[in-house]
Amino acid sequence: MIAPADLKACHAAIRTGSLSFHAASRVLPARVRDPALALYAFCRLSDDLVDEGSDKTRAVLSLHDRLDLAYRGRPVNAPADRAFAAIIADFEMPRALPEALLEGLAWDARGDRYATLSDVRHYSARVASAVGAMMCVLMRVRDADAIARACDLGVAMQLTNIARDVGEDARAGRLYLPTDWFAELRREPDAFLFEPLPDDGIRRMVSRLLSEARRLYVRSEAGIPALPRDARMGIWAARLLYGAIGTEVRRAGCDSITTRAHTGRGRKAVLMGQALLNAVSSSLMPRPAVLHAPPLPETAFLVEAAARPRTAPCRTSQLMAILDGLAAQDSTGRERMGA
Template structure:
C-alpha cells in the first residue's frame, strides 16, 4: 500500500476503480486532478467518484425517486462506518473518517438530487444558485476539507466556484435538458423572453431571446469565477495549480458557448486538448504568482446567501458538537418524506392497475 493510501485509508483497488471512473466519466476533472498533489488527488478522486455515482444513479436511472431514497440509505451507512460493499462507498467512507467531512455537505448534495427527482423548477436566479450550491458547491466545500482548509473566506470563494461551474453546466446543456423534459433556467427569465416552460420544452429553439438568456447565465458565472480566484491563495501551495486548472478549464466551456453564438440547443460546446493545455499554462502562471490576482477585498466578500449554510457547516466555530454534525436538515427530511410518499402512492396505483 502506498504512503498516500495509508494516510487516507482507501484500499488501492478501490482507488484504482475510482480513478478509472473519473477518467471515463469526467474528463475535465480528470485533467485538472492531475495537477493536484497525491495527498489531495487520491481522496479527491474518491470523492468525485462517489459524487459521480450518486449523480448517475439519479440522472440515468428509470426510477429517480427510489434512487434518491436508496442513496440516502447508502449515505447513512457511510456515516455509521458500515458502507455498502462497493468501491465508491468504501472509498468515500474512508475519506469521511480520515478527514472528518461534516455530514451536512454530502446531505446537501443529496437534497439537490432529490430536487432533481421531484422535477423541481426554479423561479429565479437565486433559486438556481440554491440548487447549484447543493449539487456543486457542496463538493467544493468537501474539497476544502480534504485540503485541511476551514477558513471561512476560502470556503466562500470555493462555493462561488462551485456555483459558477454549475451555471456553466446549465448554460451548456439547455438543449439536452429540454430533450429530457428538464429545465433549469430561471422561470422569470423565460417569462421575460415571452416563453412558458411548457412552450419551450415543446419546441426548444435557439432564438435570439434564448441565446440572450444563455449569455446572461454565463455572465452570472463569469462574475463568480472572478470572485473565486481570490480564495485560491488560501489553499495549500501545492494544490493551487489544480484548482486554477479546474476554474479555467470549466470557464473555457463558456468561452466556447460564446464563440458559437450562445446556441446550446442545436450544438454542444466542447473544448479540445490544445485548449486545455493552454489553460493549464495559464493556471501555472497564476499558481506561481506571475499574474496579478483580484483585489484583496474580493476575498472578504460575504458568501452567497445560497451557500452560507455550507460555509457554516465547515468553518471552525469552536463548538463542542460532533464533527459529523446533527445530520439531516428538516428541509431534507421533508423532501425525502415527500419522495417516499410519492413512491408509495405510485406503487399502490400500479398494483391497482
C-alpha cells in the same frame, strides 16, 4: 485510509465520466488528489444513479441509505462507497455537506423548476458548491473566506454546465433556466420544452447565465491563494477549464441546443500552462479585498458547516422531510399503477 484497489476503481470512473475534473486532478498533490478522486467518484455515482436511472425517487432514497451506512462505518460493498467512508473517517467530513448534495439530487428527482436566478443558485449550491466545500475539507482548509470562494466557484461551474446543456436537458424534459425569464418574454416554459429552439430569447438567457458565472469565477479566484501552495494549480486548472466551456458556448452564439461546447486537447494543454502561471503569480500578489466578501446567501450554510462543523445547525431534518415526501409520492404512484 482508501484501499488501493478502491482508489484505482474511483480513478477509472472519473477518467471516463468527468474529463475536466480528471485533467485538473492530475496536477493536484497525491494527498489531495487521491481523496478528491474518491469524493468525485461517489458524487458521480450519485448523480448518474438519479440522472440516468429509470426510477429517480428510488435512486435518491437508496443513496440516502448508502450515505447513512458510510457515516456509520459500514459502507455498501462497492469501491466508491468504501472510499467515501474512508474519507469520512480520515477527514471528519461534516455530514451536512454530502447531505446538501443529496438534497439537490432529490430536487432533480422531483423535477423541480426554479423561478429566479437565486433559486438556480440555491440548486447549484447543493449539487456543486457542496463538492467545493468538501474539497476544502480534503485540503484541511477551514478558513471561512476560502470556503466561501470555493462555493462561488462551484456555483459558477454549475451555471456553466446549465448553460452548456440547455438543449440536452430540454430534450430530457428538464429545465434549469429561471422561469421568470420566460415570463419576461411572455413565453411558456412547457412550450420551449416541447420544441426547444435556439431563438434570440433563449440565447439571451444562456448569455445571462454565463455572465453570472463569469462574475462568480472572478470572485472565486481570490480564494485560490488561500489554499495550500501545492494544490493551487489544480484548482486554477478546474476554474480555467470550466470557464473555457462558457467561452465556447459564447463562440457558438450562445446556441447550446443544436451544438454542445467542448474544449479540445490542445486548448486544455494551454489552459494547464496558464493555471501554472496563475498559481505562481497569484501567490506573489497581495490578497484582494474580495477574498473577505461574505458568501452568497445561497451558500452560507455550506460555509458554516465546513468552517465550523461543531456549531453549524443540523439540516438533516430538512433533507428527511424532502425524502419522506419523495417516498410518499413513490408509494402513491405505485398504488395507482397497481390499481
